[in-house]
Amino acid sequence: MTTAVNNASSDPYAALRQTGSSSTKADDTASADRFLKMLVTQLQNQDPLNPMDNAQITSQMAQINAVTGLEKVNTSIQSLSTQFAQMQLLQGASLVGREVSLEGDLISFKDGKGRGAIELQGAATAVKVEVLNQNGTVVDTLALGSSESGRLSFEWDPGKLPTDVAYGFRVAATNAGKAVEARTLTVDRVQSIGIAGDTLTLTLEHLGKVPASQVAAFN
Secondary structure (H helix, E strand, C coil): CCCCECCCCCCCCHHHHHHHHHCCCCCHHHHHHHHHHHHHHHHHCECCCCCCCHHHHHHHHHHHHHHHHHHHHHHHHHHHHHHHHHHHHHHHHHHCCCEEEEECCECEEECCEEEEEEEECCCEEEEEEEEECCCCCEEEEEEEEEECCEEEEEEECCCCCCCCCCCEEEEEEEECCEECCEEEEEEEEEEEEEEECCEEEEEECCCEEEEHHHEEEEC
């Protein structure tokens, strides 16, 4: 006895389409085989007095093809993402051992000398850097003279002050008595690189791990 299938009932392919759209690792061939088997079963058990129309069959075939196409697109995107991450690592490898500048007010030491940088938003006739200890007390002042706008590096001789503690700095720049905006930059050295999700990260000697996007300049 043939069991009639009511075409007005729920779509028997809904679960198949839902599974295919939510799993990026589904086997395209297996999905197509399941679809064809279910379609043949439905045709064999359809109501002779109320058969499926061509439009319904065509619609179901178009939907399974769309799901299969989306899976291929997702696979391609994942492959491109992996290749992009590998390219980032290869390009970032050249940064190991190099110095970088990033926004901050920490003085770093190299060969017994403190270092830092500032970025002037305009020309200045007088640039002054104040070195601060951990308590925020000024321990030394550097007069850097005049400077054009842009990035300006400086070195600081700590003299008899210990170099195994943290020092910060701040800058005051003027042009004919008027204040010139400036930001402070910390100079650090890249020790290693890595990928966190899809972000290239740098491990710095003093500041630890930071996103590469935070780097203001590669020295």
